[in-house]
Amino acid sequence: MSYEARRIIRETANGSCTFDIQDHLLKERNVYLNGEVNSDTALDLLHQFMYLEKENSEDPINFFINSPGGSVSDGMIVYDYLRMMTSPVRTICTGRACSMGAILFLASDVRLMFPGSELMIHDASFANANFSGLKPNEIEERTKDLVKTCKMLRGIVADRTGKRLEVVTKTMKKDSSFNAKEAIKFRLATGIVKSAAELFIETDDLR
Numbered sequence: 001m002s003y004e005a006r007r008i009i010r011e012t013a014n015g016s017c018t019f020d021i022q023d024h025l026l027k028e029r030n031v032y033l034n035g036e037v038n039s040d041t042a043l044d045l046l047h048q049f050m051y052l053e054k055e056n057s058e059d060p061i062n063f064f065i066n067s068p069g070g071s072v073s074d075g076m077i078v079y080d081y082l083r084m085m086t087s088p089v090r091t092i093c094t095g096r097a098c099s100m101g102a103i104l105f106l107a108s109d110v111r112l113m114f115p116g117s118e119l120m121i122h123d124a125s126f127a128n129a130n131f132s133g134l135k136p137n138e139i140e141e142r143t144k145d146l147v148k149t150c151k152m153l154r155g156i157v158a159d160r161t162g163k164r165l166e167v168v169t170k171t172m173k174k175d176s177s178f179n180a181k182e183a184i185k186f187r188l189a190t191g192i193v194k195s196a197a198e199l200f201i202e203t204d205d206l207r
Contacts, residue, residue, distance in 0.1 A: 026052075030062045037070030037078075037100045045078045049085065057086040062199060063108065064092045069099025072124055072149055079156075082107035092193065093117040102188070103153060106160040111189045112198075113180040119188050120177045121157060124149045161187040 025032075031048050035041060052061055063082075069075075082089055082104070091108040098120035105111055105119065113119070124146060134142075150172075158168045163186070171186075183189035193199065 029056075029059060030064065032064045033101070033104065034064075034066045035068075037067060037075040037104070039071065039074050042071070042074035042077050046081055049078070049081055049089075053085050053087050060088045060090060062090050062092060063104075064094050065097045065101055065105050066093070066095035067097055067101030067104070069101045069120075072100055072103075072153070075100035075104055079104055079107045092199070093119060093189070096120065103156055106156060106188065109190075112191045112193050113183060113189045114193050115180055118177055118179055119183045120175055121172055121188070122175045123172045124153060157188075163187065 022032075026048060029052055031045065031052070033041060033045060049061070088110070089108045090110040090112065091105045093105055093111075093113040094117060095114070096118045097105040098118075099122060102119045102121050154165060154168050154172055157163070157172065158165045161168070178186055178188060180189065180192045184191070
C-alpha cells in the first residue's frame with residue numbers, strides 16, 4: 001500500500017484553503033526516506049534536495065531516514081549529492097537505517113537518532129541476483145565489481161566515523177546492528193534526539 005499524504009484545511013482571511021502536509025513539510029525543509037532505496041526513491045530524493053538547494057543554499061535541511069536499505073548504485077547518487085551540497089543537512093534516524101540507508105545517514109556531519117532507533121551496516125551482497133546462464137568469466141567480473149563496492153562502502157564508513165579501515169572491515173563482514181548509544185560510541189551517530197523541539201532548529205545551529 002502506497003503512502004498518501006494527508007491534506008490539511010486551514011482557515012484564512014480569504015476563506016478556507018487545502019494543502020498537502022507533505023508539501024508543507026518540504027517547504028519547511030524536511031525530507032523523508034521511508035522505505036527501500038531504489039531508482040524511484042533516489043530520484044525523488046534528488047529532486048527534493050536539488051529544489052531546496054536552489055531555493056536557499058544557506059538554511060539547514062532535516063533528512064529523516066527509516067529504511068531497510070536497497071540499491072547501492074541508486075543510493076550513491078543521493079549520497080554524493082548530499083556531500084556536494086552547500087546547505088547544511090542533518091540526518092535523523094527515526095526507526096531503522098540499514099545497509100544503504102545507513103550509508104545515507106552517514107552523509108551528514110550532524111547525525112541524530114531517535115532513542116529507540118537502530119543502525120545496521122554490512123558488506124554489499126548480490127541480493128537476489130540471478131546467475132543462471134552466465135559464463136564463469138562473467139560471474140568472476142560480477143564478483144570483482146562486488147568486491148569494489150564493498151571496499152567503497154567500507155571506505156565511506158571509515159572516513160565518516162574516523163575508525164581504522166581494519167576495524168570497519170571486520171565490523172561490516174557481518175550484519176552489525178547498533179542502538180543509539182552504541183552508534184554514538186562507534187561514531188556512526190553524533191547524538192540522540194531527546195525532545196521534539198530539537199527537530200526544529202535555528203539556522204545557525206548547523207553552521
